Amino acid sequence: MSSDLRRKLELTLFLGPALLLFVGFVLVPMVLAVYYSLYNWTGFTSLDDFAGFKNYLDALTGSVFQNAVWHNVVIAVLSLVVQLPLSIALALLLNRRLRGRAFLRVIVFAPYVLSEAITAVIWLLILQPGGFADQVLRAAGLGGLVRQWLADPDLVLFTLFVVITWKYIGFGIILLLAGLQGIPAELKEAAALDGATSWQTTRHVILPLLGPTVRIWIFLSVIGSLQLFDLVWIMTLGGPANASTTMATYLIDHGFKRYEFGFGSAVAVLLFIICFTFALLYQRFALRRDTEGAVSR
Amino acid sequence: MRRIRNVCAFLLTAVTAVALTACSGGGDTAENADGPVTFTWWHNGTTDTRKAVWEQVAADYQAANPGVSFKIEPVQNEQFQTKIPLALQSDSPPDIYQQWGGGQGEGQLPSGKVADITEQTSPWIGSLGPIAKDWAADGKQFGVPYVGHTVGFWYRKDIFANAGITTPPATMEQLNEAVSKLKAAGVAPIAVGGKDRWPDAFYWGYLATRHCSPEELKKAVETVRMEHPCWLRAGQDLKAFLDTQPFQPGFVGTPAQQGAGSSAGLVANGQAAMELQGDWDPDTMAALTPDKDLNSKLGWFPFPTVAGGEGAPGAVLAGGDGFSCTKRTGAACAKFLQYLTSTPVQEKLAAVGAGLPVNPAAAQALTTDSLKSVFEYTQQASHRQTYFDIALPTSVGQALNDAIANFFAGQGTPETIVQAVNSAAAGNK
Numbered sequence: 001m002s003s004d005l006r007r008k009l010e011l012t013l014f015l016g017p018a019l020l021l022f023v024g025f026v027l028v029p030m031v032l033a034v035y036y037s038l039y040n041w042t043g044f045t046s047l048d049d050f051a052g053f054k055n056y057l058d059a060l061t062g063s064v065f066q067n068a069v070w071h072n073v074v075i076a077v078l079s080l081v082v083q084l085p086l087s088i089a090l091a092l093l094l095n096r097r098l099r100g101r102a103f104l105r106v107i108v109f110a111p112y113v114l115s116e117a118i119t120a121v122i123w124l125l126i127l128q129p130g131g132f133a134d135q136v137l138r139a140a141g142l143g144g145l146v147r148q149w150l151a152d153p154d155l156v157l158f159t160l161f162v163v164i165t166w167k168y169i170g171f172g173i174i175l176l177l178a179g180l181q182g183i184p185a186e187l188k189e190a191a192a193l194d195g196a197t198s199w200q201t202t203r204h205v206i207l208p209l210l211g212p213t214v215r216i217w218i219f220l221s222v223i224g225s226l227q228l229f230d231l232v233w234i235m236t237l238g239g240p241a242n243a244s245t246t247m248a249t250y251l252i253d254h255g256f257k258r259y260e261f262g263f264g265s266a267v268a269v270l271l272f273i274i275c276f277t278f279a280l281l282y283q284r285f286a287l288r289r290d291t292e293g294a295v296s297r
Numbered sequence: 298m299r300r301i302r303n304v305c306a307f308l309l310t311a312v313t314a315v316a317l318t319a320c321s322g323g324g325d326t327a328e329n330a331d332g333p334v335t336f337t338w339w340h341n342g343t344t345d346t347r348k349a350v351w352e353q354v355a356a357d358y359q360a361a362n363p364g365v366s367f368k369i370e371p372v373q374n375e376q377f378q379t380k381i382p383l384a385l386q387s388d389s390p391p392d393i394y395q396q397w398g399g400g401q402g403e404g405q406l407p408s409g410k411v412a413d414i415t416e417q418t419s420p421w422i423g424s425l426g427p428i429a430k431d432w433a434a435d436g437k438q439f440g441v442p443y444v445g446h447t448v449g450f451w452y453r454k455d456i457f458a459n460a461g462i463t464t465p466p467a468t469m470e471q472l473n474e475a476v477s478k479l480k481a482a483g484v485a486p487i488a489v490g491g492k493d494r495w496p497d498a499f500y501w502g503y504l505a506t507r508h509c510s511p512e513e514l515k516k517a518v519e520t521v522r523m524e525h526p527c528w529l530r531a532g533q534d535l536k537a538f539l540d541t542q543p544f545q546p547g548f549v550g551t552p553a554q555q556g557a558g559s560s561a562g563l564v565a566n567g568q569a570a571m572e573l574q575g576d577w578d579p580d581t582m583a584a585l586t587p588d589k590d591l592n593s594k595l596g597w598f599p600f601p602t603v604a605g606g607e608g609a610p611g612a613v614l615a616g617g618d619g620f621s622c623t624k625r626t627g628a629a630c631a632k633f634l635q636y637l638t639s640t641p642v643q644e645k646l647a648a649v650g651a652g653l654p655v656n657p658a659a660a661q662a663l664t665t666d667s668l669k670s671v672f673e674y675t676q677q678a679s680h681r682q683t684y685f686d687i688a689l690p691t692s693v694g695q696a697l698n699d700a701i702a703n704f705f706a707g708q709g710t711p712e713t714i715v716q717a718v719n720s721a722a723a724g725n726k
Contacts (some may be wrong), residue, residue, distance in 0.1 A: 042691075043382035045407040058726040075317065129547040151491075151550030153706060237492055240549035241706035242699075254726065256379050258692040259404065265725050286516040 030272070037266035042259045055266035065267065068245040069274075071157055075246075076225035078161050079168075080218060086165070087172035087217070088210070092202065094173065095180045104175070109170035113220060116167070120234035123163045124150075127235075150236055153243035160244055167231075168224070172217050180206070206244030212290040219282055226275050247271045299645055333364035334629045339384075340620070341374040346649040354642055358633060365629070367707040385410045385623075393630055396440040396621035398431035399687035400518070400694065405621070406439060412627030413437050414634070417674045421635060425655045427681045431688075432619050441634040442619035443642075444652025447675045448499050448684070449613075451578045451667075452571035453564060454596045460570070465598035467535070472601045479570045485545035488569035490553025490558035492701035495686060496560065499573050499614060500538070501701045501714065502685050503600040506530035507608040511680040514608075518688045521714045521722040527607060532704070532711020534603055539705065545569050549706045554581050561585055573600065575616070576671050580650040597667040599674055612680035616687055618652060689718070696721035 037056070040049040059065045094105055110118065126132040127149040134146045149159040183206060191201045229248035232238060238245035238253060245253075251271065255264020329535045338355070348371055355367040370391070371381060377395050384390045385408035396402050403413055415438045422429045422438060432440035452465065452724045457475070460482035466472040479486035490496040506514065507528035517523045545551065545563055553574075563569040565582035572578060579595055588594075600614070620637070622630030636642060643659030646652065653672045654660055663669050675681075686694030700717035703709050 042362070042404055042407075044385060044405050055726075062726055098724065124552075125556065125558070128556075129545070129551075139632070148547040148550065151547035154549070236550065237494070239492060239702060241703040241708045243706075253695075257694040259382065260692055260726065261382070263718075 010115055018260060033265045033268050033272075036262050037269050039262040040260075041262035041265075043261045049262075051262060055263045056270065058263065060266050064242050064245060065247070065250055066207075067182050067242060068247045068250045071244060072228060072246050073163055074157060075164065075228060076222045078158075079164070079221045079225055083165055083172060083221065084214070084217070087169055087176055088207075088214075090169070091173045091176035091180060092206075095177060105174075106112060108173050111167045112170040112174075113292075114167070116230040119163065119167050123166075124235050127159065134143045151240055153240050156236055156240065160235065163231060163235070164228070168221075172221070175217055176210065176213055183209045187240050203251045215286050215290060219279075219287065222278060222282075223275055226271070226278070247274070332573050332629070334626050335366045335368060336393050336626060336630065336633065337368045337389075337391040339370050339372045339377075339391040340402065341377065341395045341618070342651075343371045343373050347651060349644050350649055350651070351646065352615070354637070355640075358636055364631075368424055381405065382408075389632075390623045392626040393620050393633065394623070396432065396619045397616065398440055398442065398619055398688040399616075399683050400521075401687050402432060402440060402621065403434040403693055406434065409438050410623045412622040412624045412630065413439065414441070414622055414627060414631040416629035417628055418562060418635070421638075425638060426676075428615070428617055428655055431617065431683050432621075432638070436715045440619045440621035441631075441638065442617040442655050443634075444646055445615060445617040445655055445675065446575045446577065446652050447613050447615045447671050448503065448573060448575050449597055449599050449671060450571050450573050451564065451582075452596050453567060453594055453600065455594050456482075456567060456570040457596075460484070465596065466601050467598075469538070469601050471604050473538075473543075474543055476541055481513060484567075485563065485569040486571065487543045487545070488551070488563040488572045489544050489548050489705075490551050490560035491544075491549040491702060491705050492551055493553040494686075494698045496553045496574065497705045498684070498686055498698045498701045501531055501535050501704075502682070503614045504534045504603065504611050505685070506614055506680070506682045507531075507603045507606040508534070508598070510607040511609050511612070514680070514682055518683075518685075521689060521693055521718070523718050528715045529711045532714050535704065549702075557585050559585065565591060576653055576668060577650070579665065579667070592667075593717050595665075597669060597671055609678075609680035611674070611678050612682055613675050613678040614682050614684060615675060615678075616684045617655070689721075693718055693721040 007114060010240045036047070038051060038053070039047045041047055090108065098104075107290045114122075129148065129151075133149065137143060137145050140186075148156055150156055187205050188201055189210070190227070191205050196204070227248055228246045229252070232244055232246055232249050233252065236244045238249040247267065248271065251264050251267040254267065298304070338351075338447035340347075340351055342351050345638050347652070351369060351371075356371060359365055359367065361406050365702060381394065382405075384394070386575045387403055390410050396405075415433075415436070416436045418441060422441070425442065428440070428442050428445050432438060432442055448464070456479070457465070460475075460478045462478055466475045476486040489500075505528055508530045509517070509525060513525045513527060517525070517528070522617060545560070545568070548560075551563075554561050556562055557566055559575070560569070560572050561581045562585040564572045564578075565588065567588075574581075579592060582595075583591055599611070620634055622634065640656055640658045643654040643656040644662035647654045647659050647662035648664060650664060650668075653668070653675060654662070657676065660669065660672050663672060682688070686698050688694070689697065696717045697714070704714060
């Protein structure tokens with residue numbers, strides 16, 4: 001068999017099935033979603049009510065969708081501002097030699113293993129009025145801090161953020177711990193020999209070398225925040241009064257609850273465009289250095 | 298967080314499936330009612346008792362009708378929402394499927410898959426009373442109800458007695474008085490599952506039914522337009538009622554039926570005194586409390602009257618469960634649906650608390666006195682108003698529920714609720 005034919009055969013064999021699935025379950029649906037988004041469609045009729053870009057306009061000018069985008073952005077920004085420093089600090093701590101380190105690592109990582117639906121149900125019970133959270137606060141003499149965690153429109157998004165943090169902090173920590181493992185001990189030794197304090201070593205040696213890991217974490221975290229769904233859907237259904245709607249809950253609410261499949265598709269396309277644009281820009285400007293050399297041109 | 302990608306993928310796949318199957322033509326041939334046939338049957342009786350009843354019903358029918366067999370597929374209630382559009386666009390929709398009727402059911406007709414069973418049902422459908430009209434559009438019967446549902450106040454007799462309330466409230470003033478007395482007794486007067494939105498809509502829906510004349514109600518649902526001032530009065534009365542703060546703390550975040558912390562759970566465990574809910578509520582509550590005596594503590598009273606209302610006295614806000622047939626087995630399926638309204642089947646349904654029988658002869662099989670009084674009240678009602686989210690087209694009904702839920706959360710005015718309906722009817726999102 002000629003090497004050329006063999007190569008082609010290999011490509012077909014290895015790429016074929018994956019490509020077929022990718023085209024069938026990712027590309028074709030994406031194209032169809034764009035197609036549906038141009039129609040008013042209840043899902044029960046044939047596609048005959050052409051709407052042009054009206055669905056997009058309706059979504060973009062609607063206050064509920066705008067708020068939904070804003071909620072996604074708030075969650076993304078809060079993740080960066082709160083979760084990132086917290087993850088780094090805990091990763092540095094757990095990277096030290098300390099008693100019970102393995103146990104602590106498991107504890108921190110455990111929530112990440114739970115499914116998002118289970119997490120939501122557990123926290124729903126904890127946060128219900130008079131539930132575990134309220135009882136703990138009261139027992140600690142902090143009864144004045146008790147709030148309507150999921151029923152207060154001004155608070156609900158932040159409550160959800162706490163739950164998200166609880167669930168995903170472990171993932172960040174594990175990622176950063178892996179990054180820390182990759183930092184050669186020699187560099188730390190050299191810094192110590194040069195008389196650097198522990199803080200100076202961390203600030204000028206460890207953190208810069210964690211850069212690639214942090215950049216990947218930011219990428220995953222922002223994309224995750226933009227696509228936030230399960231937790232919100234189970235805990236609040238986007239309420240009260242749309243105070244915790246995200247783009248994805250808005251999509252499902254209109255697509256499947258109101259049977260506005262054309263409009264839902266338009267929202268799905270918008271969500272896709274937003275995620276895709278962010279991904280492209282981030283790859284182009286932030287991840288480029290990290291992937292250089294890894295990607296052959 | 299990344300789970301949504303799966304959801305999107307699912308959604309898109311589902312949509313693809315619709316498109317692919319929509320391309321191929323359907324082979325719908327209506328068969329005669331007595332030939333051999335296998336029904337695929339999607340019902341929402343996923344829990345043991347209901348499931349067993351349907352299995353028994355299918356077995357009995359099969360025995361009496363040689364050649365008939367069933368392929369029963371219980372589907373979780375909420376999944377119908379997503380499964381029905383896909384199924385009705387496919388080449389092999391279920392032959393019999395759960396149908397709530399109203400504008401929602403009417404919206405399924407353009408799929409061309411739902412069987413018109415007017416001819417087969419016309420000799421007997423009238424015996425079911427006004428409820429059957431919810432499963433008809435433009436004079437054509439597209440489904441048959443098997444149980445009805447009526448909304449009203451379920452209350453704890455023990456808590457009412459402790460608070461010194463001797464007779465259930467019959468007017469809004471009396472309800473307000475009861476609320477104050479219950480508050481003074483240190484218990485949440487009313488529980489509502491605001492998170493799920495539809496329980497909020499019962500309040501506005503009932504107030505509208507009390508304020509609007511039956512003619513106006515009928516006209517508004519038919520034209521999907523609310524112009525009469527009575528619709529605003531419903532919102533104004535609701536505002537006044539909300540201002541008395543009758544609900545449990547954090548009610549806008551409370552689920553209706555899941556867990557002891559839900560609105561049904563609060564009443565079941567004596568933490569709230571009443572709840573405006575359907576006749577299924579005692580059944581829901583029983584699963585949320587260890588209290589085996591619950592049924593003896595529960596009473597029922599109709600939604601109070603309002604001052605100056607133009608509504609028919611004793612009008613009910615109601616709905617029901619039914620089935621539709623698809624075209625492949627239309628005639629044979631209609632015959633089966635008739636069997637479901639027969640007394641023996643209706644008695645079985647009533648005995649497991651599936652709802653209020655559509656065949657009055659089965660009413661004595663209802664298990665509690667309060668359910669019997671709900672049934673009687675419904676039978677005597679001079680007007681039957683279907684829950685608005687079912688009566689109106691789906692997109693409009695959901696927009697209405699959302700507007701009412703926002704109103705409960707302190708956003709919007711009586712006007713915005715009415716506007717939500719008119720605007721959604723005009724195709725705005």
